[in-house]
Amino acid sequence: MRMLTPRQRIILRQIVSPPYIYRWAGLLTTVGLIVGVATVVLADVGAPTVLATSQGPAVASSATGIRARTVEDAPARGLPGVARPAITASRLAVTSTTTERPTVALTFDDGPNSLYTPQVLDLLAQYRAPATFCMVGDQVAVHPDLVHRVVDEGHRLCDHTMTHDATVGYNDVDLMGRQLAFSRTSLAGVxxxxxxxxxxxxxxxAWTPALDEVSARSGMRPLGWSVDTLDWTQPGVAAIVASVQQQVHPGAIILFHDGGGPREQTVEAVRQLLPWLQEQGYTFTLPN
Ligand SMILES: [Zn+2]
Incomplete structure (x- = not known):
């Protein structure tokens, strides 16, 4: 080994045996790094657990064993403190009609309702406008007469779960399949x-890829929309009418609600929109 100069020897000694201040700095840096790495690793491990508990609805035992207790069991929307699932787009949903003529498809959700559904049906009859009714099973059970009227007057039925379960798409696939089979059977069985x-x-x-597939496997096409009136927020008749007038396009599927809350505004908006849409040259149709 080559001989070291005195200066090199001093530097070497400082590296091998550094002053205390540097030893402490090195020790603290090492501890900091270990704590940082451990925090990141533990956060990653914990994330799925938190996700699962926040998104998986508690399943309430019932006679059927397939009804999940959900936020929608509460009558009002947007309850404070209730976590909502992320709204995702369906990959398969029908969101427009496809015909040569300028057509528009009207859809009504969350009924049947003893007060508003008959008014909507009267208006649709007046304009010979077929519509699709996405019904909630619990309401179907209370108003089977209205379900009959909907079908008798040439409208279409659409399953909207038993309890308006917005978390259904996050359930286990088997449970999801049984939920959809039950709500569909309840509706059809009227x-x-x-x-x-x-x-x-x-x-x-609130679509999920699994919900897309399970509904298709259950024999039901996912039904979306292309014009959201936001009527359930009760923004006023003028706002509901304007939302359609501004967004409507040939092949549009328009989302209204005939149940799930006060719907006077919806009824009045539909009363104004049916003649307006006709004047614009639209004919009413059912989604493909
Ligand atoms: Zn709904």
Missing amino acids: FAPPAPVDYFRAPEG
């Missing part, structure tokens, strides 16, 4: 023989 229920609409549009 008739003998059962009526066709070929469409499913996710409450609040």
Whole structure:
């Protein structure tokens, strides 16, 4: 080994045996790094657990064993402190009609309702406008007469879950399948023989890829929309009318609500919109 100069020897000694201040700095840096790495690793491990508990709805045991207790069991929307699932777009949903003529498809969700559904049906009859009704099973059970009227007057049925379960898409696939089968059967079973229920609409549009596939596998096409009137927020008749007038386009599927809360504004908006749409040259149709 080559001989070191005195200066090099001093530097080497400082490296091998550094002053205390540097030893402490090195020790603290090492501890800091370990704590940082541990925090990141533990956060990653913990994340899925938190996600699962926040998104998985508690399943309430019932006679059928397939109804999940959800935020929608509460009558009002937007309850404070209730976590909402992220609203995602369906990959498969029908969101427009496809015809040569300028057509528009009207859809009504969250009924049937004893007060508003008959008023909507009267208006639709007046304009010979077929519509799709996305019904909630619990309301179907209370108003089977209205379900009959909807079908008798040439409208279409659409499954909207038993309890307006906006978290259905996050359930285990088997449970999801049983939930959809139950709500569809409940709706179809109002008739003998059962009526066709070929469409499913996710409450609040909260689609997941699994829900897309399960509804298709259940024989129901996912039904979306292209014009959201936001009528359920009760923004005023003028705002509901304007939302349609501004957004409507040939092939549009328009989302209204005939149940789930006060719907006077919706009824009045539909009363104004049906003649307006006709004047614009639109004919009313059902989604493909
Ligand atoms: Zn709904």
